[in-house]
Amino acid sequence: MPEGHTIHRAARLQRRRFAGARLSVDSPQGRFGSGADVLDGRVLEDVDALGKHLFYRWEDEVTLHVHLGLFGKFGIWSKGAPPPTEGTRMRWIGEPGVLHLAGPTACDLMEPHEEEAVRARLGPDPLAVRPGDPERFAAALRRRKIPVAQALLDQKVIAGIGNVYRAEFCFLAGIDPRRPADEVSADDADLLWRLAVAHLTVGERIGRIVTVDPAEAGVDRWRDVPRSDRLYAYKRDDRACRRCGDHIRRTELAKRRVWWCPTCQPD
C-alpha cells in the first residue's frame, strides 16, 4: 500500500529489472485490453516516478501511466509466477521475469499533454527535489486555511505524502494535526519539509514506513526496528505516547483518520 516512497521504490526496482527488455503485455482481467495490445512486444526503456504516479517509457515514445490508489499492488517474480487472477489488470512477461498489477486507480496510456496535466497538479516531491521546493512547499502549505494534516494530503501542496506519513510528521514536528495550515510558522513548515525528505528517503530504501528513530527503538538500523515499534502516532489509538506516556488520540479530517499526542503536539 502506497505512499510516495513505495512508488519511487517501485520505479527504481522495476527500472533495474525490466528496463531494456522486450515484454509480452496483456490484461488477464481485460480492463486494460487495448492498451496492453499497444505495449505488447515493445521494449520498456525507463520508469519515472513523481509523487504517487508512475510513468513508464516504452519504445516509439509510448507512455504508460499507473497510479496505485489505495488498493493497487504489484507482484514480481523471477520464476514460478502464479497464474493471474480476476484482478490482474496488467501482466508483463519477459526474460527478466513476470509482473502483475492489480487494483490500480489508473493504468492507461498517456499522451504528452495528459502527462503534463498530471504533473501540473502536483506540488514538490520530497523524493525528487528541485531548487526552490522547500519554499514552494512552505508557501503552498501556509496559504491553506484547512487543518495542517489535511493540507499535507493535498498532492498539490506536497506530492507523495499519505495518511501514515502525515500523522507521523505532525507528531515529529510537534504540531496538532487540527491546527489551521495558515497558522503553521515558517520554521515549522521548513521542519515538515525536512522531515518529509529524510523519512521518505529512508522509506524508499527499506521498503516500509519507519519514523521511530532506531536509537529510540534500541537497534542500529532503520530496517531493524521491530514491526510494533515503527510509528509514533498512526493507528496507535489509546496507546501510550512513546515520548511522554500520554494517550494517543484519534479524530477524522475530511473522512481520513488521523492520530496525535495531545501533549507532544499542542494546539
Place this chain on the structure above:
DNA sequence: GCTGCATGATGAA
C-alpha cells in the same frame, strides 16, 4: 459467506 476497512483520488452537487 458477509461486512467493513485500508498507506487514494475524482467528479458532481
Place this chain on the structure above:
DNA sequence: TCATCCTGCAGCA
C-alpha cells in the same frame, strides 16, 4: 461534502 471507483483481507457469523 458526498458518492463512487479500485481489490484483498481480517474479523465475524
